[in-house]
Amino acid sequence: MTQSMRQDWAGQVDFDRLPRHIAIIMDGNGRWAKQRGLPRTAGHKVGSETFRKIATCCRDLGIEHLTVYAFSTENWKRSEDEVGAIMRLLKQYLLEAIESMERDNIRLRFLGDLSAIAPELRKLVERTNAISERMTGFQANICLNYGGRDEIVRAVRAFAADCAAGKKSAEELTEQDFACYLDSRGIPDPELIIRPSGEERISNFLLWQCAYSEFYFCDTLWPDFDEEALKQAIISYQRRDRRFGGVK
Numbered sequence: 001m002t003q004s005m006r007q008d009w010a011g012q013v014d015f016d017r018l019p020r021h022i023a024i025i026m027d028g029n030g031r032w033a034k035q036r037g038l039p040r041t042a043g044h045k046v047g048s049e050t051f052r053k054i055a056t057c058c059r060d061l062g063i064e065h066l067t068v069y070a071f072s073t074e075n076w077k078r079s080e081d082e083v084g085a086i087m088r089l090l091k092q093y094l095l096e097a098i099e100s101m102e103r104d105n106i107r108l109r110f111l112g113d114l115s116a117i118a119p120e121l122r123k124l125v126e127r128t129n130a131i132s133e134r135m136t137g138f139q140a141n142i143c144l145n146y147g148g149r150d151e152i153v154r155a156v157r158a159f160a161a162d163c164a165a166g167k168k169s170a171e172e173l174t175e176q177d178f179a180c181y182l183d184s185r186g187i188p189d190p191e192l193i194i195r196p197s198g199e200e201r202i203s204n205f206l207l208w209q210c211a212y213s214e215f216y217f218c219d220t221l222w223p224d225f226d227e228e229a230l231k232q233a234i235i236s237y238q239r240r241d242r243r244f245g246g247v248k
Helices: 003-009 029-035 040-061 080-104 119-132 148-164 175-179 227-238
Strands: 021-025 065-072 107-111 139-146 192-195 214-217
Touching: 029 040, 040 065, 040 080, 040 227, 065 080, 080 107, 080 119, 107 119, 139 148, 192 227, 214 227
Parallel strands: 021 065, 021 192, 065 139, 107 139, 192 214
Antiparallel strands: none
């Protein structure tokens, strides 16, 4: 974050009470493009640049984790051209990330069933994973071919397999144990989930992890989401009374 931006945020944001983990449903790319008479793919391209800017802002703020919904298990229903464009943008991002991760001390982690994506992309993911193991800084988590229900089902299958192998006992299962089978194992649950574009639903995103997340909805389409929009989301979050089922 630039000094001028920090000064602008001062007095509005408590830098000592920032969420450790922010998650975002990057929604509105298609509508943004349609409003401008452009193909949907143009919206995804601008949306990918928005992700870069917001990730950089979160890193500079000291946010530990940013998780974004890049491609859901349901997004395969979209046109072949649109799916192809999204995957090409992801490939471009990964190639650029590989060049800059060590320099900027950034980690990347992918959540979702990666078996369905192209082998070339999987190899790039493996390269970023290898680099991330050496890094200690800000972590961007990218949900790719991800669905909250699918994640839970895959976790149940893995736990059941361990039970069948005698490694685990169903009677001893706890929430903490089960969380270790999820794609997000080792990542703190998001305190704040942001959904731009005017929609107010969760869309199968981080279903297990969002149990006590604060939600922030706004009408801004994702390509137009900027540092000011992020600031307003954090201000709203810091005004909430987080009791976790208890009473203060």
